[in-house]
Amino acid sequence: MTATTLMVQGTTSDAGKSTLVAGLCRVLARRGLQVAPFKPQNMALNSAVTVDGGEIGRAQAVQAQACGLAPHTDMNPVLLKPNSDTGAQVIIHGRAVANMEAAFYHDYKRVAMTAVLESHARLCRQYQAVIVEGAGSPAEINLRDRDIANMGFAEAVDCPVILIADIDRGGVFAHLVGTLELLSESERDRVAGFVINRFRGDIALLQSGLDWLEARTGKPVLGVLPYLHGLHLEAEDALPREAQPKPAASFRVQVPALPHISNHTDFDPLRLHPRIEFEYIGPGATPGPADLIVLPGSKSVRSDLAWLRDQGWEAHIRRHLRYGGKLIGVCGGYQMLGNRLHDPHGVEGAPGSCDGLGLLALETRLEPHKQLRNVAGVLALDGTPVRGYEIHAGVTEGAALTRPALKLEQGPDGAVSEDGQVMGTYLHGLFDSSVACDSLLCWAGLMDAATPDYDALREAGIDRLADTLEQHLDLAAIDRLLGLD
Known part of the structure; x- marks a missing residue:
């Protein structure tokens, strides 16, 4: 042919x-x-x-x-x-x-x-x-x-x-x-x-x-x-230009628009959800109160973590948690939640290390070999099925991994803090499944979320x-x- x-x-x-x-x-x-x-x-x-x-x-x-x-x-x-x-x-x-x-x-x-x-x-x-x-x-x-x-x-x-x-x-x-x-x-x-x-x-x-x-x-x-x-249609790269009118929105979700944000399509099911007031927070903006903050993936994690700090996000996140809000880190955002981040080989820039946000007892070391795989499993919260994919160069270790966020066919993934307020995972597509999204939103405080079928929407x-x-x-x-x- x-x-x-x-x-x-x-x-x-x-x-x-x-x-x-x-x-x-x-x-x-x-x-x-x-x-x-x-x-x-x-x-x-x-x-x-x-x-x-x-x-x-x-x-x-x-x-x-x-x-x-x-x-x-x-x-x-x-x-x-x-x-x-x-x-x-x-x-x-x-x-x-x-x-x-x-x-x-x-x-x-x-x-x-x-x-x-x-x-x-x-x-x-x-x-x-x-x-x-x-x-x-x-x-x-x-x-x-x-x-x-x-x-x-x-x-x-x-x-x-x-x-x-x-x-x-x-x-x-x-x-x-x-x-x-x-x-x-x-x-x-x-x-x-x-x-x-x-x-x-x-x-x-x-x-x-x-x-x-x-x-x-x-x-x-x-x-x-x-x-x-x-x-x-899922975007090639640029953040969405149009805001979605949400007359019934009552649950507030914030995602910082990192300079090197990657795979922001992870959040399309949240952005399009009729009950969610979703907001990307850009440079210079002052984030208000939220129910859920999600730290997204990043192609330059240490650099974007420094940007977060310069923008005042570290103080905002800690205040958010003090008032009972929930926090999820996805991929690079998950790595930021740990105590330390190491890049000895210069995978994402000059070799070196930096302090993380210290919200999960773990450390991440970037390695030249990238993990690429489609995965499936269940949420550790309640056994709800979840599916997605991994694209990361990080190897994460630490005591927090004894409380995994997900149980995948390939093994445990991610971590949940002892107080149950903070979750981190390497899984992209975390919210794509309606049942998984419902379960995560319930954990974050939105009951009976009735998440629309994202596959059907696509x-x-x-x-x-x-x-x-x-x-x-x-x-x-x-x-x-x-x-x-």
Whole structure:
């Protein structure tokens, strides 16, 4: 079997590339086509564990779900996880190979491109169609040399490109025309058409602009997608932009928006819960009273712990606990709860150690080898089933582990404080199961939580997106580009 490849590139980050790819994957899968998602290079701190035991960007896991597939490392062969302003952990075919500064990675792109083309070729042999997501914008001049994420990849595999732009940002025609102007002639020829995303209003008032755009560029507008209020798809990286109106919310949950927050999709079931007033607390904000505080994962735990202290969170947490509030730490947040944190190998920065928050009697040592696995078990609180995944480099030891938070098939995980107010775990996806979320919220003080079915909500979001594409996108043109007509 040989697949046909179609690539979606954007005029900016967050233009809607991930969303369009997920929607196209579901539309094609509905027809019974064997389709797979692909992103050559992703830079994101939201990731997922794959069926082959590796790590890829969260957006590609969502796109795999849209295809009815288990996520695989070939769907995102290069993942960059920033751990500073100038450096990132480089993950190739699901495995961390090194921490690299940006200049060094630029030279390493030749190696990364080999991995990208190997993965794409394997997918092409297995599927009828491969829908590819670009990264950022193809018009970032400083990144054009040795590009593997946008036109460099498209040119290498000779595939057509759809260019998507977000009209809600303003300047959509400048974004589209300006992007084309900054491409080479062969790259411009490769752009098969435009999609305008997040439109609100009367389409008739936009028509003159669409006519001008097609006349100016000689390329068709393949669709104008409406702004889908309340659409939920797990985010590639950025924290959610829209607040959820909650008339019945009475239970307050706070999560500090750490500079290197990772896998914040862990908290989507809480953020979307109709009875929870959920808040990410950013820099400079003063957190008010809460019922539950959750310390999230982090790609740079010692650095983010120092940020927490600088922002006054240590005093806020201790006051929260004195007044009877509950506290959960997930992954990096769990490591922060201990007495000490050691990074002797410089896994997340300069080698060294620091004091933790001292709320659990344990210490963590970061090791170069990362634990990657999908897991299942029960909550130690009451035996409620729980499932999720682990992505961490920490080895945690200490007396607190005699009171585990979870009992997994692989063994005990995490810890609960002697007074029962503080819980830590390495499990991502802790709240995804409705029954587990109900149990944890009950422990934290919210009785009869009646947590909505998060799996069903995710499926409904993908289906709603596919329905929208079937109504507003020129799917006949998409079929022609994929050779399916």
